[in-house]
Amino acid sequence: MSASTKMVRGRAVAAATLAAALLAACGGGGGNDAGNPGGGGSTPPPSDSSPPSGSNYFPLAPGARWVYADYANGGDTPSALYQLDTGATTQVDGHTVTSLVSTSLDANPAQGDGMRYLSTASGVTVYPGPDAGVVDDAIGPFMALKLPATVGDSFVQFDKTVDSGYDDDGDGVHEKLLMLSTVQVIDRGPVSTPAGTFPDALHLRTTLHQTERDSAGPSSYSTTFVQDIWLVDGVGRVRATLIATDDASGTVTEREHTELQAYRVGSAHGGPAPTLTSFAPADAQVHPGSVAVTASFSMPMDPASLSAGGLVVTDAAGHAVAGQVTLDGSGRNAVFVPGAGWPSGVFTAKLTAAATDREGNAATPQSWTFTLDTTAPALALATPAAGASGVASNATATFVFSEPLYGPSVWMSAPTFTVMDTTTGLPADVSPDFDSLATITVKPRTYWTHGHTYTVTFPGSFADLVGNTMGQPASVSFSVAPGVFGAATPLAADIGFEAVQTIADIDGDGRPDQLWASWDESVFPPLMHLYVRHGQADGSLGPVTEPIPAPVYGCTLERIAAVDLNGDGLPDLVLGGACGMRIYRQQAGGSFTLNQTILLPNYEQAGILAFQDFDGDGRVDMLSAGDETYFHLWHQDASGQFVDAGTVDAGIGSIGRLRLVDVDGDGVPDLVVSSAGSQSARLSVLRGIAGGGFGPPTTYDTGDGWPDAVSVADVDGDGRPDIVLAIYGSQAPSRVQVLKQRADHSFVLAASKDLGMEADGLVMADVDGDGRLDAIVAHPTALGVLLGRADGTFGPEDLYDAPQAGFMPGGLGVGVNPDGREVVGWNGQVFTALASSKATPQAAHRHALATSLAGHPVPRASTRH
Numbered sequence: 001m002s003a004s005t006k007m008v009r010g011r012a013v014a015a016a017t018l019a020a021a022l023l024a025a026c027g028g029g030g031g032n033d034a035g036n037p038g039g040g041g042s043t044p045p046p047s048d049s050s051p052p053s054g055s056n057y058f059p060l061a062p063g064a065r066w067v068y069a070d071y072a073n074g075g076d077t078p079s080a081l082y083q084l085d086t087g088a089t090t091q092v093d094g095h096t097v098t099s100l101v102s103t104s105l106d107a108n109p110a111q112g113d114g115m116r117y118l119s120t121a122s123g124v125t126v127y128p129g130p131d132a133g134v135v136d137d138a139i140g141p142f143m144a145l146k147l148p149a150t151v152g153d154s155f156v157q158f159d160k161t162v163d164s165g166y167d168d169d170g171d172g173v174h175e176k177l178l179m180l181s182t183v184q185v186i187d188r189g190p191v192s193t194p195a196g197t198f199p200d201a202l203h204l205r206t207t208l209h210q211t212e213r214d215s216a217g218p219s220s221y222s223t224t225f226v227q228d229i230w231l232v233d234g235v236g237r238v239r240a241t242l243i244a245t246d247d248a249s250g251t252v253t254e255r256e257h258t259e260l261q262a263y264r265v266g267s268a269h270g271g272p273a274p275t276l277t278s279f280a281p282a283d284a285q286v287h288p289g290s291v292a293v294t295a296s297f298s299m300p301m302d303p304a305s306l307s308a309g310g311l312v313v314t315d316a317a318g319h320a321v322a323g324q325v326t327l328d329g330s331g332r333n334a335v336f337v338p339g340a341g342w343p344s345g346v347f348t349a350k351l352t353a354a355a356t357d358r359e360g361n362a363a364t365p366q367s368w369t370f371t372l373d374t375t376a377p378a379l380a381l382a383t384p385a386a387g388a389s390g391v392a393s394n395a396t397a398t399f400v401f402s403e404p405l406y407g408p409s410v411w412m413s414a415p416t417f418t419v420m421d422t423t424t425g426l427p428a429d430v431s432p433d434f435d436s437l438a439t440i441t442v443k444p445r446t447y448w449t450h451g452h453t454y455t456v457t458f459p460g461s462f463a464d465l466v467g468n469t470m471g472q473p474a475s476v477s478f479s480v481a482p483g484v485f486g487a488a489t490p491l492a493a494d495i496g497f498e499a500v501q502t503i504a505d506i507d508g509d510g511r512p513d514q515l516w517a518s519w520d521e522s523v524f525p526p527l528m529h530l531y532v533r534h535g536q537a538d539g540s541l542g543p544v545t546e547p548i549p550a551p552v553y554g555c556t557l558e559r560i561a562a563v564d565l566n567g568d569g570l571p572d573l574v575l576g577g578a579c580g581m582r583i584y585r586q587q588a589g590g591s592f593t594l595n596q597t598i599l600l601p602n603y604e605q606a607g608i609l610a611f612q613d614f615d616g617d618g619r620v621d622m623l624s625a626g627d628e629t630y631f632h633l634w635h636q637d638a639s640g641q642f643v644d645a646g647t648v649d650a651g652i653g654s655i656g657r658l659r660l661v662d663v664d665g666d667g668v669p670d671l672v673v674s675s676a677g678s679q680s681a682r683l684s685v686l687r688g689i690a691g692g693g694f695g696p697p698t699t700y701d702t703g704d705g706w707p708d709a710v711s712v713a714d715v716d717g718d719g720r721p722d723i724v725l726a727i728y729g730s731q732a733p734s735r736v737q738v739l740k741q742r743a744d745h746s747f748v749l750a751a752s753k754d755l756g757m758e759a760d761g762l763v764m765a766d767v768d769g770d771g772r773l774d775a776i777v778a779h780p781t782a783l784g785v786l787l788g789r790a791d792g793t794f795g796p797e798d799l800y801d802a803p804q805a806g807f808m809p810g811g812l813g814v815g816v817n818p819d820g821r822e823v824v825g826w827n828g829q830v831f832t833a834l835a836s837s838k839a840t841p842q843a844a845h846r847h848a849l850a851t852s853l854a855g856h857p858v859p860r861a862s863t864r865h
Contacts, residue, residue, distance in 0.1 A: 055147055057202060057231040058124045059265045060086050060098040060117060065359055066236060067105065067261040067271065067299075069194075074255060081105040081261070083300075083358075092116065092127050093141075099129060105300070105330075123147045134165035135177065145231070149185045149202055157181040157206070164212065173215035181208040191230050193238050195260040196270035201230040201238060209247075222247035235263055235270070262299065262359040269360035274299040276351055276363075277332075281370040288467035289374025293336040293349050299357040300331030310355025310363065311336060316346040331358060344374045376471055377464040378402045384478040391480045393447040394756055394782075394799045397456060399476065401438040409463040410434050416459055422477065423452040446801040447782070450483030484767045484774075484785055485800055488829040491533060492544060495805045495828040497521060503813035503825045504562030506547065506571045507590060511535030512815030512823045514830055515547075517557045517575070527551035530560075530573075539817060539832065547573075548584060548592045555579035558607030558810065565611075565620050566640055576606035576624060583642070596641055604628060610660035612669045614645075615692040621645070623671075625655045631673075651697025652684045653677030657710040662688070663721050664745040672723055673697070674707035682707055683723070683739070685747070700747055702737060705729040709762035713773045716740065716792025723747055726759035726777055734758050736775050736786055736794055751793040753786055755779075761812030765822045769835030778812040778826045780804075802827040 064086045069078040087099040097116035104110040114131035117124060123146040128136040142158045159180045168175050184205045191201040208225040224247055230239040237260065244254040262271025278296045281287040293313055301310075306325045313321040313336055323338040336349070348369045355363040381400040384391045410416060411434050419428040419442055431443045442456060455477040462470045491501070496518025503512045514533045519526045530552045533541040555578035562571040570586040572595075580599040584592040600606060605626030614621040615635055622642055625631035630649045634642040650658075656676040663670045668688035675682045681699035688694055702725060709726040715738055716722065723739040733754045740750035753775075761778035768774060772788035783802045786794035805828025813825040820836030 055149070055202075055233050056119070057145060057147075057149070057233055057236065058117065058119045059234060059236055060119050061266050062086055064236075064263075064265045066263045067195075067359065069259050069261050071257040071259070072255075074257075078106075080108045082108070082110065090116065092118075095125075097127050117144075121147060135162055135179075138162035139179070143183075145183070145204070149204070151185050151187050154182060154184040157183055167215075168212070169214045169216040171216040175215055176213050178211040178213065179208065181206060186228070191232075191239055193260045194272055195238065195262050198230075198232045198235065198238055201232050204229050204231065223253070234268055235260075235265055262357060262361060264359035271299070271357065271359050271361045273361055273364045274301060274355070274357040276366050279349065279368060281372075283368040283370065286371045286373055286466050288464075289342045289344070289372055289376075290467065291342070291370075291372060295334045295336075295349070295351060297332050297334070297357070297363070299359075299361070301327060301334065301363075302356045302358050302360070303327045303331075305354055305356040306334055308354060310352055311349070312352065313338070313347055313349050321347065342372050342374050344372055346371050373464070373466045373468060375403070375464075376468045377405060377462055378470065379458065379474040379476070382476045384476075386476045386478070388478040389481075391448065391478050392796060392798055393450055393480055393483070394444070394797075395448065395480075397442040397454075397476075397478070399440045399442075399456065399458070401440075401462070403464050404437045405434075406463040406465055406467070407434070407436055409461055409469070410440065416461065418457045420455050420457070421449065421452055422455045423449070428454055446803070447799050448480040450480050450485075450798075450800070453477055453479045481798060482834075483798065483800070484787075484833055484835065485783075485824075485831040486834055488800065488802065488831050489541060490805055491516060491541075491825075491828045491830065492531075492805065495531075495809060497526075497808070498556055499805075499809045499811075499828065500557050500560060500577075501809060501811035501813055501825050501828065502560040502562070503815035503823060504560075504571055505535075505815070506532065506562050506573070506586070507534055508570065509535070510818050511537070512817065514541060514813075514825055515560055515562070516809075516811070516828070517552060517560060520551065525554075528553035528555075528557050528575075530575075535817070535823075539819075541830065547590075552584070553577060553579065553582060558605065559609050560811065561609045561611065563611045563620065565636065567620075574609055574611075574622070576609045578603075578605050580604075581606050581609070581622075581624060581642075585640070598634070598642060600624075600626075600632070608655065608658045610658060612660055614669075614688075616690075623658070623660060625650075625658055627654050627656070629653055629655065631655060631658065631671075645692075648686070648694055649697070650675070650684055650686070652681055652699055656682075656707060659710050659712050661712045661721060663712060663723075663741065665720070666690075670694075672710055672712055674702075674710040674725060676706040676708070676728075683710075683725070683747075685723075698746075700739060701749070702727060702739070703749060703752075704732040705734065707737075708734075708759040709777075711762050711764045711775075713764040715764075715773055715788055715794075717772075717790070720745075722750070722792070724762065724764060724775060726755065726762040726775075728758045736762070736777065736797075738792065738794075740792065751791075753794040753797065755784065755797055756799060757782070759784075760810070761826070763812060763814045763824070765814055765824070765833075766837040766839035767822045767824075767833040767835070769833070769838055771838040773839055776812075776814070776824055778802075781827070783824065783826050783829070783831060800831065802829045802831075805829065 066084045070080040072079040083103040085101045087101040089096050089098050095118050097118045099116050102110045102112045114129045116127045116129045124144045126144050127141045139158050161176050161178050164175045164177045186203040186205050188200055188202050190199045206227045211220050211222040213220045224245045227242045232238050240258040242256045245252050275298045277298050280294045281291045311325050321338050323336050325334055325336050327334050348367055350367040351363055353362045353365055380402040383398045415432050419430045421428045429445045431445050433441045455475055457473055457475045460470045460472045495516055499516050499518035501516040506513050512535050517528050517530045520529050530548050531544050532547050533544055536542055553575050557577040559576040561574040565572045572586050573584040575582045583596040585595040586592050606624040608625040610623040611620050619636040621636055622634040630647040632647050633645040635645045636642050650673040652675040654675055654677040657674045659672040660669050668690050670688045671686040673684050683700040683702050684697035686694040686697050705727040707725045708728050711724045712721045714721050720741040722741050725737045727737050728734050735752045735754050737752045738750045739747040741747055757779050759777045763776045764773045766773055774788045775786040775794055777784040783800045784797040786797050809827050815823045822833040822837050824831045
């Protein structure tokens with residue numbers, strides 16, 4: 001075995017022995033006292049050679065405690081921090097001896113010396129305990145300190161050759177250790193440590209010479225250990241240094257230094273005042289009610305002192321908050337828990353001088369103030385309210401919470417709350433929004449499904465800005481109004497490009513048929529084809545067929561009119577649009593043949609069509625209009641051909657919509673014309689003249705905006721037809737506007753009702769079966785219903801999803817099933833009312849006269865912008 005390895009062995013043995021020999025110095029080292037060169041140096045002259053009276057340099061009183069820091073090899077950072085406490089006592093040789101218990105205060109394992117101590121007036125005697133090593137047992141009891149101790153005194157602790165307990169050379173025989181230890185009293189004087197300044201410390205030096213001799217040969221290895229120790233009467237060891245030197249080379253192999261950090265011996269104590277190293281809640285901030293008041297200390301604390309006023313919390317009025325203080329196992333971390341939970345308010349946590357560390361050192365007072373918000377957020381307002389019924393299909397659900405919410409608890413990459421269609425059990429298709437404060441809104445991406453119930457659930461993890469959570473989920477359920485229509489039936493997956501739609505019973509079976517025309521783009525140039533799905537007895541629609549198995553129009557079609565032109569009981573078809581009119585007569589077998597094509601001058605359009613016997617000859621005549629300021633009259637001659645009977649100026653600029661109906665009850669049809677032009681008057685009424693023709697126009701102001709559609713119906717039940725407009729608002733919202741007819745047959749602005757969006761068409765029909773006419777409004781992607789009221793006003797608009805089944809469809813149609821239920825067609829969808837109509841023909845003037853939309857909306861960009 002090498003010499004260096006033997007030195008390690010020898011060092012281990014010596015350290016164990018020195019631990020006892022030098023009054024429980026558990027190692028440590030490096031630093032030297034500024035006033036002392038440390039162990040192994042020259043002996044300074046004594047400052048006072050007389051011993052103090054009643055000296056107790058190694059107090060073993062019950063409850064005594066010392067905290068030490070070891071420094072290795074001259075380092076400034078402790079290599080070990082530990083605590084020594086007087087432990088159990090026992091009888092040895094008739095003496096009461098005391099053990100010392102070592103507790104690590106850092107990550108190093110605790111290491112006891114296994115020795116027991118007897119302190120008397122004559123000195124300190126060390127006894128090997130049950131856990132002592134082989135060498136300590138061989139040395140046996142010895143004096144560590146003789147009293148009185150006068151500067152210059154010295155004595156031999158022991159001079160023995162002992163069994164080392166190990167076999168270094170492998171010959172089966174334990175090596176021997178020659179050990180000579182002497183103690184010398186060096187001086188007395190002041191010493192400063194972190195535990196305090198001691199003016200009269202006793203300085204001892206113990207020198208241990210240790211030689212290991214191999215049993216198999218003459219080899220030996222010697223080491224000298226010099227330890228200086230400073231003892232204070234009534235305190236004990238306050239400082240120690242150790243130097244180990246290889247005698248053969250003179251090399252210092254180890255240097256350690258130990259300093260007293262704090263102590264408690266009886267009523268005496270010393271050490272730095274414990275301070276707060278951290279605390280919570282943070283100073284001058286607002287915290288949630290779940291917060292814990294914690295304090296971390298620089299030293300292990302006495303729990304009783306903290307509970308007895310050392311750590312207190314007061315409210316804004318200065319009253320102490322009842323609670324309990326607990327310490328963790330390290331003694332450095334305290335928690336204050338209120339007895340009855342935290343209320344909201346301003347609180348001050350105080351560390352007072354009554355708080356002490358385990359050695360009795362009073363803490364440095366400190367305080368901090370914090371505000372607690374213990375109120376959990378709650379759902380304060382829900383619109384619709386929980387349990388609400390009859391909710392509009394386009395309603396925005398709004399939820400307002402009692403305080404601002406913490407954003408990530410509401411919305412991470414997606415909302416944390418859910419919206420379920422509880423009728424189907426599926427997530428609702430919604431567009432939610434959070435205003436980053438306290439309001440959440442939920443809108444249906446299209447519309448809530450009529451008759452369905454929806455549940456919005458907010459999780460208990462919703463938190464306010466300081467972290468209080470709701471705790472329990474909050475749910476709101478509401479039911480959407482049952483509606484007046486059943487589920488819409490699409491005419492086709494795609495009804496084509498620029499399709500125009502209408503409803504008419506073209507086969508005479510009393511059931512409404514669905515007609516539409518759209519471009520066939522498989523050929524060039526593309527041509528318009530006409531399609532039909534006949535109404536079936538069970539209310540369904542038959543397959544798609546072409547009543548005219550050939551292209552029916554070569555330009556954009558805007559209007560399909562089904563009317564019996566020759567009185568044979570078979571509806572004929574008149575198609576109007578950008579290329580004038582094409583007239584198809586229905587034959588007895590149900591086929592259609594082209595009877596007449598009318599081309600208009602100057603590229604005029606025929607998107608508006610109306611039919612009536614204007615000249616009293618018993619034959620149906622025709623009126624056509626585009627977006628000019630006038631309309632054409634066409635008389636049907638005896639051969640069934642329509643001939644131009646001239647034009648009539650509408651009196652309001654560009655014509656937008658036109659209705660032909662007897663408004664004054666004289667039996668002669670009158671004209672109601674609306675305009676989307678830039679002029680101030682956008683509605684005119686032209687009275688029909690018996691025998692043919694129309695009187696001069698009377699214009700009316702319709703208020704803000706442009707009329708998008710017009711219909712005529714008695715909405716207030718006074719027997720006089722009123723005018724109903726769908727108006728695109730300019731400054732005000734779009735709306736349904738009623739012009740009430742007075743007794744003198746003039747009209748005045750009356751009730752109005754806002755619309756959710758601009759309108760493309762308007763018809764009047766009794767869709768809820770209450771006998772009153774309702775306003776059916778076509779929107780770009782929806783169908784709206786405003787239920788008529790007895791006083792002539794309308795209820796709020798209820799919207800139904802009507803996605804466009806093709807590109808730019810047009811045409812709002814209305815019909816009646818044999819069971820009396822209204823049927824409405826729009827955007828390639830067919831809506832059938834759930835209730836049978838009870839409206840009287842006098843109130844309605846409908847179905848023959850009700851269709852107000854004349855094909856596509858009249859272009860209005862030039863007049864609105």
